[in-house]
Amino acid sequence: MLKVDLSFGSNFAYQNAFVEMHDRSHALSLTLKDGKNTCTSDEFPVGVFHAFEGKRLLAQLKFQYDYDEKQNIVTVCGTDFESSDAMCLKTVPEGTSEYCNQRTSSGGFAADDLMHNPHWNYRTPLMPGLEDVLKKMARAANESLIAALKKVPGLTVKVRTHPPEIAPEDYNKLLTVYRDKKFHGLYEPGTEYGPTDDLFTIESVWGGTVQFNFQEKFANVIGSTNDPKIAGLTWIQLWAKQYGFYPTVCTSYQFNGFPCGNSLVGGHVVTGTVATKVPAGSNSVYIFPICVQHNNDDKVYMEALKYLNGIWLKNYMGT
Ligand SMILES: [Zn+2]
Structure with a gap:
């Protein structure tokens, strides 16, 4: 098992009549297990959804990795790597199942990632620019993950990228x-x-x-x-x-x-x-x-x- 602590943010503030994103940094502790796995972080609060009963907006990180414990090698996706294995920032109004998935790189598949939620869908004209903010947050989380892994003594870090x-x-x-x-x-x-x-x-x-x-x-x-x-x-x-x-x-x-x-x-x-x-x-x-x-x-x-x-x-x- 490998424990890594991430810290990313802030500069992700956003505010309009419908939604408000906090301007604070986030600290998360992740545990990576031996083998090819999906890591899902704890939920952490990122804002308030005023337009939906003032519910808290929670986020969660999800990504695929491969950890070879014996050889002490970890493999994760680079921030520009367009893959369904890559870092995904899931957001959800607290107490609902209205998830939106934000990728670090390309937009992903809108139908799969935003799920046409009745309330929480930030790709509408009601929240201009919010997708960009969340994308930056997902990217910052991934950069923080890679940086944290590279600091682990003795660990070899492989990052999946596209060739130049x-x-x-x-x-x-x-x-x-x-x-x-x-x-x-x-x-x-x-x-x-x-x-x-x-x-x-x-x-x-x-x-x-x-x-x-x-x-x-x-x-x-x-x-x-x-x-x-x-x-x-x-x-x-x-x-x-x-x-x-x-x-x-x-x-x-x-x-x-x-x-x-x-x-x-x-x-x-x-x-x-x-x-x-x-x-x-x-x-x-x-x-x-x-x-x-x-x-x-x-x-x-x-x-x-x-x-x-x-x-x-x-x-x-x-x-
Ligand atoms: Zn030489």
């Missing part, structure tokens, strides 16, 4: 190849592939982002870069695109006296101390900026010293 936009000319450099259902390597233009080779697009392997712990041990994925100069460069650009800056130093710079070079690639790595061929279906391959020397040395392991944030690849291949 990729130029068409770079697209095929990000394909991954599976041979006989086993990870074979990165796609190399000009190489002939056979009938037992499957190519996977970046969308099919992109899981999102990952935050390692400081000094987390990691090692190479064997066979991931036959030509690091070509393939690795594309992957480091993807990392740079995700984080908004180009890395300048090896993530595991001079760890254990290793002679790091200045040329960096986006290395495919796994946690632990042993370089490995990743089995099909693995959900735990990551991209970190590492030097060419580290990338070419499967005998040493590395530690996350200079960067803690990487790209998380999921390979549902074969599962």
Whole structure:
């Protein structure tokens, strides 16, 4: 079990003749259990619904997560991730079942989320701008959740996101190849592939982002870069695109006296101390900026010293 405390708000005040939202921050304590689960918070008061017998307006957070207690890895949705698993802010006038569901990202499905309640439906002209306020609250709650998880000592945090936009000319450099259902390597233009080779697009392997712990041990994925100069460069650009800056130093710079070079690639790595061929279906391959020397040395392991944030690849291949 994992306990996290969230705190979000305020700046969510809203007031008109029908409804009033408090301008106060909210503190919630959540418990995450082992496995893939839905977390539902306690209800907390967010305002008053004057137009409906002055009932208190209650809210509740609901989201899906995956917590691997043994490996101490948690996976949650990013704030811009459009999924029914993502953070949802449910609001309800106290003592009724008139729920409205507010998503962090897209509008969701109006028919499912607002349920055509006779009283509580904030997407009408009676409450202009309120949906925006509630969306901001849902987003703040999710950001607070991610921040709280990232502060838990020893916990690895995966955040599901959409991949950054990729130029068409770079697209095929990000394909991954599976041979006989086993990870074979990165796609190399000009190489002939056979009938037992499957190519996977970046969308099919992109899981999102990952935050390692400081000094987390990691090692190479064997066979991931036959030509690091070509393939690795594309992957480091993807990392740079995700984080908004180009890395300048090896993530595991001079760890254990290793002679790091200045040329960096986006290395495919796994946690632990042993370089490995990743089995099909693995959900735990990551991209970190590492030097060419580290990338070419499967005998040493590395530690996350200079960067803690990487790209998380999921390979549902074969599962
Ligand atoms: Zn290095």
